[in-house]
Amino acid sequence: MVVGELAQEKDVVILGGGPAGYTAAIRAAQSGREVLLIEKDQLGGTCLNKGCIPSKATAEAAKQYKHMDHLKNMGFEIGSGHFDFGRFKEYRDGKVDQLRKGVESLCKANKIEVMFGEAVFLSDDRIGIENGHQFDVVRFNHALISVGASGGKKAGLIGASDLFRFSTLPEELILAGSSYIVLEAAFAYHSFGVKTTIINEGETFGLDETIEKELLRQLKKAKIPVHMGAKAIKIDWNGDRTLCRFVNAKGESMELASSHIYMDEQYNGNTSALGLERIGIELDENQFIKVDEWGRTSLSNIYAAGDVTGAPFSAVKAIKQGKAAVEAMMGNEHAAPADFYYLPTIIHSQPPVASVGMTEEVARSENLDYRAGTYVLGGNGYAALTEKKDGLVKVLFEEGTDRLLGIHIIGEGAIDLIQTGVVGLEMAARDEDFLYPNYAHPSLAESLLEACEDAVGKAIHQAPKNKKAEKVKM
Known part of the structure; x- marks a missing residue:
């Protein structure tokens, strides 16, 4: 390992280039501050590269596919109407690349220095960045931690980051949970001809009762099987098939087999490798950073924003929290707190x-x-x-x-x-x-x-x- 000299001093250092991180970096740069943005993987974070954009591209393709009959009725000659998933994959991945380049251009235009590597706190005003054999040390006045969270998917199952990035369409898909991820995937992949089933341990999807009733009607209309109130869900394997056993709402034991199974995941903050225990940042039992309404941590010069601060896990929350943190960091006495009381719920279903x-x-x-x-x-x-x-x-x-x-x-x-x-x-x-x-x-x-x-x-x-x-x- 080559240790670089302490050649840099930055006013603001931001860990993580997802929605919270790059938004905060731009807002800090707009205030005339020297900003260093550290990202270990790709700018845009999970949302752009693995979550929001791939999933919404999939939902949009399914929506347009479903709408082809209407276009025929309006006089358009559609032809066979065949859906080429390979071409869609190129489109999906191309849009992700395009949007990532957009984030890179915004950072460059705002004179934000971007470094790639693993970051670790050495003290409450110094951070180390390791990239291969290179190790750099940077001193800072303020830092924002926006490194996200990760799910704990079980072996043999697909995770949220994999669900909308298939290279080929699966033949079957079981979706266990009640999240928007489950509903978006169910409608989208069903439209493409995938045999799709929902298993929900809860009695509802957490929506208003009138909306819930209509949603269940739409699932039934689409002929997507839904098992509500499922209990004792267990996963097993039989060769190349994954088995899902559970007890349905009637108390009957059921077994479903599928080539792919997704289950809603429990998330933890991506904080274990940051050296936070060295500087005394307070975490909760799930490794999420404790913050106030402005993203302040237990150290006055270090803030946090986005999924690393816990639920709700939302890009809307991340962006607003990142902006609020920077405004407070810059000493704005009139900085508005990040209030999520009226955070909208959206589901790109059909x-x-x-x-x-x-x-x-x-x-x-x-x-x-x-x-x-x-x-x-x-x-x-x-x-x-x-x-x-x-x-x-x-x-x-x-x-x-x-x-x-x-x-x-x-x-x-x-x-x-x-x-x-x-x-x-x-x-x-x-x-x-x-x-x-x-x-x-x-x-x-x-x-x-x-x-x-x-x-x-x-x-x-x-x-x-x-x-x-x-x-x-x-």
Whole structure:
């Protein structure tokens, strides 16, 4: 090993080039600070290289494949409609490379120095970077740790990082769990002809009850087998086949065989090799770094952001947390904390699901008086002409204050439309704030207006109910 001289001093050193890390690096550089970004693998992190982008590329391909019949109805000559997974793989991997190069260009444009290698803290103001036989030491004023988290997949199973990076399509796929990963993979691979099955230990997927019911209907419509309330899941092997044994909700013992099985993983922070015990950074029992609302650790000059700080595991959280940490690090007295109370849930299923705020079950459990309004997308003009009529929009308003409590959507456009709900909740919007504005026509956004009008008993494009919308009293 060649030990380099202490030739560098940086104001800010960032460990990890994922969404939290590179975002924080750019924000720090915008403040005129000298920034060193250390990455042991590839810029963009798990999200860009193994998770978000490959999975959403797969979901998009499945969506377009499913939509081919509609294109034929509109007059397009599609031909055989064969899906070439090999060409898709080239497309998927090409997009990942393209976006990674975009991150590299952003770092270069912001004059951020990037070093590749394994980082370890030598003290609370010095860090070592090992890359092959080279070992460099850098002194810093501030550091941000954004090295992510890793799942503990069982031997013989595929992990989340493998699930959307197949080189060839599997013939069969069992998905055990209730996460968005399970649902996205189930709909996508089923569209490609993969025999797909879901096994869920829980009774629900954690969504609002109305959305949950529609989601289960869509799974049944797609003929994707779903075993809810499964217990005692055990994995075994029989030659090249993986066996999944469990007890179903009826108490019956079942055995399913598949070439590939994925199970939702338990995550731990990627902190074991950083030397944090040497400098006294506090960790929890799962090796996640303990931080406050601004990402501060137990040491005043060291911050952390992203998955390494624990759940929720989300690029949205990572990006916001990275920005908040840098603002606090730079001494901004007005730096806003990273608040994830209204963090949206999104699932790129078919149709997609998006949710933010309080579910009806939570409203009941908190003894709130509320009004619920729903609108089925089948009545929306734009949904009709695009033949994407599956799904609904649901809104909840508090009785008395008229304050928005939550918005839940399953259907085309859900993931873009949910941002309206996020902004509304952050602004403590009331029903009139949604009822008064003009909505583009024809558009899927009108479905939100219809749901809000239903909540006050004034829906236009759905048949009158026996009773006007009434508040739900506890």
